[in-house]
Amino acid sequence: xxxxxxxxxxxxxxxxxxxxxxxxxxxxxxxxxxxxxxxxxxxxxxxxxxxxxxxxxxxxxxxxxxxxxxxxxxxxxxxxxxxxxxxxxxxxxxxxxxxxxxxxxxxxxxxxxxxxxxxxxxxxxxxxxxxxxxxxxxxxxxxxxxxxxxxxxxxxxxxxxxxxxxxxxxxxxxxxxxxxxxxxxxxxxxxxxxxxxxxxxxxxxxxxxxxxxxxxxxxxxxxxxxxxxxxxxxxxxxxxxxxxxxxxxxxxxxxxxxxxxxxxxxxxxxxxxxxxxxxxxxxxxxxxxxxxxxxxxxxxxxxxxxxxxxxxxxxxxxxxxxxxxxxxxxxxxxxxxxxxxxxxxxxxxxxxxxxxxxxxxxxxxxxxxxxxxxxxxxxxxxxxxxxxxxxxxxxxxxxxxxxxxxxxxxxxxxxxxxxxxxxxxxxxxxxxxxxxxxxxxxxxxxxxxxxxxxxxxxxxxxxxxxxxxxxxxxxxxxxxxxxxxxxxxxxxxxxxxxxxxxxxxxxxxxxxxxxxxxxxxxxxxxxxxxxxxxxxxxxxxxxxxxxxxxxxxxxxxxxxxxxxxxxxxxxxxxxxxxxxxxxxxxxxxxxxxxxxxxxxxxxxxxxxxxxxxxxxxxxxxxxxxxxxxxxxxxxxxxxxxxxxxxxxxxxxxxxxxxxxxxxxxxxxxxxxxxxxxxxxxxxxxxxxxxxxxxxxxxxxxxxx
Numbered sequence: 001x002x003x004x005x006x007x008x009x010x011x012x013x014x015x016x017x018x019x020x021x022x023x024x025x026x027x028x029x030x031x032x033x034x035x036x037x038x039x040x041x042x043x044x045x046x047x048x049x050x051x052x053x054x055x056x057x058x059x060x061x062x063x064x065x066x067x068x069x070x071x072x073x074x075x076x077x078x079x080x081x082x083x084x085x086x087x088x089x090x091x092x093x094x095x096x097x098x099x100x101x102x103x104x105x106x107x108x109x110x111x112x113x114x115x116x117x118x119x120x121x122x123x124x125x126x127x128x129x130x131x132x133x134x135x136x137x138x139x140x141x142x143x144x145x146x147x148x149x150x151x152x153x154x155x156x157x158x159x160x161x162x163x164x165x166x167x168x169x170x171x172x173x174x175x176x177x178x179x180x181x182x183x184x185x186x187x188x189x190x191x192x193x194x195x196x197x198x199x200x201x202x203x204x205x206x207x208x209x210x211x212x213x214x215x216x217x218x219x220x221x222x223x224x225x226x227x228x229x230x231x232x233x234x235x236x237x238x239x240x241x242x243x244x245x246x247x248x249x250x251x252x253x254x255x256x257x258x259x260x261x262x263x264x265x266x267x268x269x270x271x272x273x274x275x276x277x278x279x280x281x282x283x284x285x286x287x288x289x290x291x292x293x294x295x296x297x298x299x300x301x302x303x304x305x306x307x308x309x310x311x312x313x314x315x316x317x318x319x320x321x322x323x324x325x326x327x328x329x330x331x332x333x334x335x336x337x338x339x340x341x342x343x344x345x346x347x348x349x350x351x352x353x354x355x356x357x358x359x360x361x362x363x364x365x366x367x368x369x370x371x372x373x374x375x376x377x378x379x380x381x382x383x384x385x386x387x388x389x390x391x392x393x394x395x396x397x398x399x400x401x402x403x404x405x406x407x408x409x410x411x412x413x414x415x416x417x418x419x420x421x422x423x424x425x426x427x428x429x430x431x432x433x434x435x436x437x438x439x440x441x442x443x444x445x446x447x448x449x450x451x452x453x454x455x456x457x458x459x460x461x462x463x464x465x466x467x468x469x470x471x472x473x474x475x476x477x478x479x480x481x482x483x484x485x486x487x488x489x490x491x492x493x494x495x496x497x498x499x500x501x502x503x504x505x506x507x508x509x510x511x512x513x514x515x516x517x518x519x520x521x522x523x524x525x526x527x528x529x530x531x532x533x534x535x536x537x538x539x540x541x542x543x544x545x546x547x548x549x550x551x552x553x554x555x556x557x558x559x560x561x562x563x564x565x566x567x568x569x570x571x572x573x574x575x576x577x578x579x580x581x582x583x584x585x586x587x588x589x590x591x592x593x594x595x596x597x598x599x600x601x602x603x604x605x606x607x608x609x610x611x612x613x614x615x616x617x618x619x620x621x622x623x624x625x626x627x628x629x630x631x632x633x634x635x636x637x638x639x640x641x642x643x644x645x646x647x648x649x650x651x652x653x654x655x656x657x658x659x660x661x662x663x664x665x666x667x668x669x670x671x672x673x674x675x676x677x678x679x680x681x682x683x684x685x686x687x688x689x690x691x692x693x694x695x696x697x698x699x700x701x702x703x704x
Contacts, residue, residue, distance in 0.1 A: 013028055024050045031693055042408045105270055111308040112239070112682060148191040149237045150223035153215065155204045157282060160211045163187075163218050165454065166603035170461045172301065172617040173378075174294045174348045176285045176340045177455045185603035187218075192237060200240050205248070209256065212249035213295035216242045216302050217616055220680040224605065229679070239306075239682065246302055253292045257323075286341040288648055293327075293345055296320035300352050301619050306361065308502035308683035317349070318365055324349045343378040347391060352619070354394045359622050360402050368395050380459035383442045392434045393466035393473075396427075398471035403427055407480060415574060425574045427477050438467050457599055464594050465620060471587035471594075472623040475630050478580035481573050483633045530669045581637070584630040591627035592666040595673035613681035621677060621687060628670050628691045635663045635698055667695050 023034035026049070027042055035041050039050030154160045162183045169175065188203050206212045219242040222229030228236075256277055281288040303309045324330065330340070350366070350373070355699035357364040377387040403423060410416045418520035441463070575583075601613045642656040671692055678684035 008035060013618050018684060022052060024052050025592075029693075029697075030690070066471055096103065111686075112306070117578055131260060131352070149231075150189075150226040151192045151200075151233045151237050151241045152187045152202060152218050152221050152223045153192070153241065154186075154218070157207060157280075159186060160206060160214055160218070161282060161608065163603070164214050167601045168214065168298075169454075169617050170458045170599055170601075171465070171615060172298075172348070172619070173462070174297055174344055175283050176344065179284050182454070185605050191606065192241070195371055200237070200244050202241075202244070206245075207279055208288075208291050209249045209295040210282050210291040210298070212245050212252060212300070213298035215469050216245035216306075216678075217298060219245060220306060220682075221614060221616070222611070222679065229611070230680040242302070242306060244297055249295050249299060253295055253319075256292050270509045283341070285337060286345075289327075290341060290345050293320050293323045295347065297348055297352050300356065301617050302556055305621065305677070305681040305683055308686070310356070310360045314353075314360060314362070314365075317352040317356045320349045321353050321365065330370075330373045330375055332702070340378055343375055346373075346375045347387065350391065351394055354398050355619050358394075358398050359619075361401055361405060363402070364398060369400060380455055380462075382456035383459035383463065385437065385442065386459045386462050389434065389437055389466045390462050392437070393469040396431050396434055397469045397473045397476075399430070400427060400476040404476055404480075421574050423570055424477060424481075428474075428575075431473050431477065435467070435470050438463060461599055464598055468591050468594050468623045470619060471591045472620075472626045474587040475584050475626045477539070478575065478583045479630060479633075481575055482577060482580035482584045482630075483637075484577065581634060585634050588627040588634075589662065589666045590628035592621055592631075592669040592673070595624065596669045598673075600676075610678075612676065612682075614676050616677075616680060618677045618681065618684065621674065621684065624670055624674050624691070625687065628667060628694070631666050631670075632694055632698060635660060638663070664699060667691070671695060 002073055022036070024038075024040050024043060024045075027034035027040060030042075032042055038052070043050035076702040152163075154163060163185060164175070165178055165182065166185055171252045190203070192200065192203075206215050212378050220238050222234070222238070226234055277288050277291075279288065286294075296316045296319050300313050300320070303316060324346055329342055329349070332342045334342075351363055354368065356362075377391065378385045403420075406423070410420050442459075457659065573580075600615065600616055603613075638656050638659050642660075671688065674684055674691060678688050
């Protein structure tokens, strides 16, 4: 935004209340407009600590000063204000507050179902100094929009089914393979009128709850005739249509689950058994009474990726689980024309229930290895083990998520660490075992059949998604150990431990380095207390592998980081900080590469679109956050390591520079991947902005 000139200032009014002169640290870190209260409304809504420090920002704006949060715009305003290490104007607590946000459940998701009240309707559009933020679309109700625009809708059930295979099936295969050759993608090519009512006008209303739920996802994908898909009116129209489809799907599901005569003769209705659905099936090899269950699975991902509502995500998956168990889909051993549909319906239900637990860090609603689940896995003709690997990867990831919570409890209670050390080894061994299965790539048979060809792409995608999940599990298993030598990590993660890594009077070299560079005098956690750990018997925290692992370092010189004083119980971990750090580094970089290589939808069209199409169904987008979190933490460790290097021109300095460049490229791939998802899914906007903001903070600093 250009600077204000003297002539235009009196007539230009952005807000009824001018921006505050001093914003709180969390709002400054996330670049959102702060209200200036103590605590401010943003911090209250996000349940985080609100604190203020003196700042040079705010107040009257200087002439010829430009500020922008858009990555495409000039960054010259921000660059000079970031020295090589944190300065008094941008304290280390602010920097790590950005990383702290990446470690929370549902990190970065934009919540469309929990918007602020109308007086703060434009709060998300501006920062504390009045400049525009990266978010383009205000959270206004769809009824306020009256502009005509294009929305991806279809005119028949077969066209919706064809679009499902083009845009959704490769990432979320809830249906059997195609039963007919692929057709050209033909969304209705007419602008939809803006509506002053809450329900948009539809040219065609899908008949099945599944086709309605799929239409909710498809409506979010920009229409090929929309010349400005990122404009506010276009986004709002897509949001309105998608939500209408989702609500109609829910209404249809409820209607089809009602028993006949339940309101007039309940006894007769109960004796009649299951409700009867008298329409034609959406897919010829999928029973019509499975469509409500499959629709709930689609809506579960819709609630996560579009609405940012973790509670509804789990609720929809729970509804699907209830239907699946009622139909005994978990114990289906038959082999007929519908067997593949039954298997996919059950195991994708299982997948979604577990996924809801992973993203919300809650206990699963089912026992993950329940012996009653005897339904065979579905099949890919090109990959006999693909489904088995996907389910195992999901089980590993949810176990790693539970491990984090249990480690937290043990650290807070200061007991039971030996058991956690054993679990860490077992979890790591399990993860490596499944990784070995993933890396044994199957031989893809040569075939000219359209169904096999399309399924082979889906099978490759499922393998890639499984590998992403396993890498995320590695990061979750090792991240505490990898970063427990960073005092700032402990300060910002008091929920992980109440430990202070230094005994009284013993300075920590990392503390000293950061304090000298940033002007900070105390970066230890005020709630830290290690007396009980020091008094505890050392055998409680020791494992048989202590002597062989406590002194291990990275074998790769590029990832070498100096060792610092550790906690008294740290020697009990079966891995050194160097080992765990290397695992986190390799896993996070691999996640960035695999996301970048996932297939992009390529529908058959009359004219190729000049714009890239978004991938869909990002149920595993939390792995992007895990990857970026690990890379940012390693980046800050590498910066300090290079500063501590006695000779900046030696080989270790060069290798550290190479590592930092590799991290930069990895984070750029992550930003590209999440930006692709955000072309369709609005909740991904917040995730993109969180990662991008932390990236700009880190790499806008002067070169190391």
